[in-house]
Amino acid sequence: xxxxxxxxxxxxxxxxxxxxxxxxxxxxxxxxxxxxxxxxxxxxxxxxxxxxxxxxxxxxxxxxxxxxxxxxxxxxxxxxxxxxxxxxxxxxxxxxxxxxxxxxxxxxxxxxxxxxxxxxxxxxxxxxxxxxxxxxxxxxxxxxxxxxxxxxxxxxxxxxxxxxxxxxxxxxxxxxxxxxxxxxxxxxxxxxxxxxxxxxxxxxxxxxxxxxxxxxxxxxxxxxxxxxxxxxxxxxxxxxxxxxxxxxxxxxxxxxxxxxxxxxxxxxxxxxxxxxxxxxxxxxxxxxxxxxxxxxxxxxxxxxxxxxxxxxxxxxxxxxxxxxxxxxxxxxxxxxxxxxxxxxxxxxxxxxxxxxxxxxxxxxxxxxxxxxxxxxxxxxxxxxxxxxxxxxxxxxxxxxxxxxxxxxxxxxxxxxxxxxxxxxxxxxxxxxxxxxxxxxxxxxxxxxxxxxxxxxxxxxxxxxxxxxxxxxxxxxxxxxxxxxxxxxxxxxxxxxxxxxxxxxxxxxxxxxxxxxxxxxxxxxxxxxxxxxxxxxxxxxxxxxxxxxxxxxxxxxxxxxxxxxxxxxxxxxxxxxxxxxxxxxxxxxxxxxxxxxxxxxxxxxxxxxxxxxxxxxxxxxxxxxxxxxxxxxxxxxxxxx
Numbered sequence: 193x194x195x196x197x198x199x200x201x202x203x204x205x206x207x208x209x210x211x212x213x214x215x216x217x218x219x220x221x222x223x224x225x226x227x228x229x230x231x232x233x234x235x236x237x238x239x240x241x242x243x244x245x246x247x248x249x250x251x252x253x254x255x256x257x258x259x260x261x262x263x264x265x266x267x268x269x270x271x272x273x274x275x276x277x278x279x280x281x282x283x284x285x286x287x288x289x290x291x292x293x294x295x296x297x298x299x300x301x302x303x304x305x306x307x308x309x310x311x312x313x314x315x316x317x318x319x320x321x322x323x324x325x326x327x328x329x330x331x332x333x334x335x336x337x338x339x340x341x342x343x344x345x346x347x348x349x350x351x352x353x354x355x356x357x358x359x360x361x362x363x364x365x366x367x368x369x370x371x372x373x374x375x376x377x378x379x380x381x382x383x384x385x386x387x388x389x390x391x392x393x394x395x396x397x398x399x400x401x402x403x404x405x406x407x408x409x410x411x412x413x414x415x416x417x418x419x420x421x422x423x424x425x426x427x428x429x430x431x432x433x434x435x436x437x438x439x440x441x442x443x444x445x446x447x448x449x450x451x452x453x454x455x456x457x458x459x460x461x462x463x464x465x466x467x468x469x470x471x472x473x474x475x476x477x478x479x480x481x482x483x484x485x486x487x488x489x490x491x492x493x494x495x496x497x498x499x500x501x502x503x504x505x506x507x508x509x510x511x512x513x514x515x516x517x518x519x520x521x522x523x524x525x526x527x528x529x530x531x532x533x534x535x536x537x538x539x540x541x542x543x544x545x546x547x548x549x550x551x552x553x554x555x556x557x558x559x560x561x562x563x564x565x566x567x568x569x570x571x572x573x574x575x576x577x578x579x580x581x582x583x584x585x586x587x588x589x590x591x592x593x594x595x596x597x598x599x600x601x602x603x604x605x606x607x608x609x610x611x612x613x614x615x616x617x618x619x620x621x622x623x624x625x626x627x628x629x630x631x632x633x634x635x636x637x638x639x640x641x642x643x644x645x646x647x648x649x650x651x652x653x654x655x656x657x658x659x660x661x662x663x664x665x666x667x668x669x670x671x672x673x674x675x676x677x678x679x680x681x682x683x684x685x686x687x688x689x690x691x692x693x694x695x696x697x698x699x700x701x702x703x704x705x706x707x708x709x710x711x712x713x714x715x716x717x718x719x720x721x722x723x724x725x726x727x728x729x730x731x732x733x734x735x736x737x738x739x740x741x742x743x744x745x746x747x748x749x750x751x752x753x754x755x756x757x758x759x760x761x762x763x764x765x766x767x768x769x770x771x772x773x774x775x776x777x778x779x780x781x782x783x784x785x786x787x788x789x790x791x792x793x794x795x796x797x798x799x800x801x802x803x804x805x806x807x808x809x810x811x812x813x814x815x816x817x818x819x820x821x822x823x824x825x826x827x828x829x830x831x832x
Contacts, residue, residue: 256380481511606636
């Protein structure tokens with residue numbers, strides 16, 4: 193073993209503030225693609241909305257300038273403080289825009305609730321902008337300060353006298369970070385409209401100089417108007433044309449809810465925290481789901497409503513067809529990640545449940561005809577589910593022999609014939625497939641190993657796809673058909689899990705398979721049946737404790753939490769085939785401990801999804817290069 197004398201403390205790089213954000217922007221805004229670019233606008237708008245939420249602002253103006261690269265966000269709130277900060281000895285405006293975790297949202301008094309709690313929004317936007325100019329009206333004067341890539345161009349200037357108060361932030365994202373920067377006016381407008389719905393009475397004006405349009409947004413009905421809009425957009429019919437609403441302020445938590453039952457085949461809940469969309473839900477959404485089920489069940493028991501004998505009503509039956517807008521405002525929200533897509537506050541689940549359950553029960557009591565219509569809808573859902581399951585079981589029993597004969601020879605099937613509990617793991621390689629077959633739960637988990645990288649379905653016809661052995665085996669194993677002949681009711685597994693190595697080759701195979709499912713088996717994604725497993729790349733042993741890390745960043749976070757003088761043993765898996773069957777089950781197959789990512793196509797992002805898949809896997813190499821370059825920061829983190 194050789195010793196490198198040059199590798200000492202001086203070789204360790206510590207990134208702080210501006211350098212950290214510019215080196216790894218994905219950690220702060222989720223990426224440098226279209227979503228990350230527009231997240232910059234959201235951060236500044238959300239700060240303006242925080243002023244409105246707390247009663248200090250009534251108007252927000254957003255302008256997309258004619259170059260398509262520059263945005264200005266202006267509010268008539270209090271204006272960012274401009275006096276000298278007692279510790280930093282700089283104007284507070286400069287401190288807020290150049291220091292991570294600096295702002296008025298960490299201490300009580302300035303804001304009761306805020307969406308930008310993490311306190312990094314404004315400074316991150318500044319660090320990732322080629323130019324940012326902040327203008328503040330406060331105390332009868334106007335102040336201005338300019339920045340270049342996060343660094344002050346000069347001192348804050350007192351421009352002159354001014355009426356009113358407020359803040360204006362004009363910024364142009366840095367092409368060194370985002371490439372050919374071009375904002376999408378429709379994307380910005382969609383976010384602004386949500387903000388207007390969630391803050392009734394707030395006026396938002398959006399001027400799109402690229403399109404030559406000016407839009408005024410103001411919704412006095414708040415979440416009720418929002419629900420009406422979503423139902424009209426999605427197209428289902430309401431049950432009894434009735435809307436259940438809740439508006440409750442308990443001090444630490446304020447809840448605004450609008451909800452109705454429809455004839456849609458599944459529920460549709462859109463949730464928000466302090467005006468921030470929580471795409472992955474969280475404890476507030478769990479509390480709402482709990483409250484809906486408990487409220488309906490309590491009503492049934494209290495009024496002794498008869499349910500057909502032998503019919504079991506599940507929570508999913510009760511929630512089927514529910515459309516809801518759930519907006520909560522918290523004094524101390526704890527989000528998962530800076531992009532705030534999931535709420536983690538554990539106490540919120542019981543708080544929301546405790547508000548929704550009695551209010552829903554009281555509403556059903558006061559509207560007996562509506563309650564009867566909803567119960568009829570619940571019973572029909574239960575009957576349909578039961579009939580579908582019975583039909584599936586009958587088909588399975590009737591053709592079990594033939595089906596088994598038509599299944600791929602390398603499929604290790606599960607013994608269960610219930611699709612609701614059956615899982616199919618599509619595994620990379622025979623070696624990993626062998627470990628998975630030995631470690632799995634044979635009753636509910638089936639294993640289908642694939643050999644090598646599969647066909648790029650984006651560039652192949654259906655005939656070519658079906659002639660490919662690997663993809664043809666997947667279609668046979670699923671049993672539901674493909675393309676126009678696809679019938680999700682014949683699907684043999686309600687969890688289809690892509691299990692690939694946690695390296696770049698594994699990610700490539702996952703991408704190819706996702707393109708195949710998107711192009712030829714899309715209803716399985718839309719029904720929520722497709723998942724991507726998150727196997728560990730590292731094993732970290734310290735004393736009698738073992739930690740698992742999916743990537744380099746998670747490994748580093750674990751190491752940072754260990755004692756300063758700890759000397760952990762770190763093992764890197766070359767592939768899933770290296771894992772012992774018990775280890776593979778414990779980390780990746782066990783439903784109690786594994787981590788899965790559900791594959792979804794977000795509402796409003798279908799065109800973008802189509803474009804990304806076409807660019808990434810289509811025949812035009814120029815589009816592929818542009819798409820990969822846009823996400824290069826994430827690729828570097830994976831392959832570091």
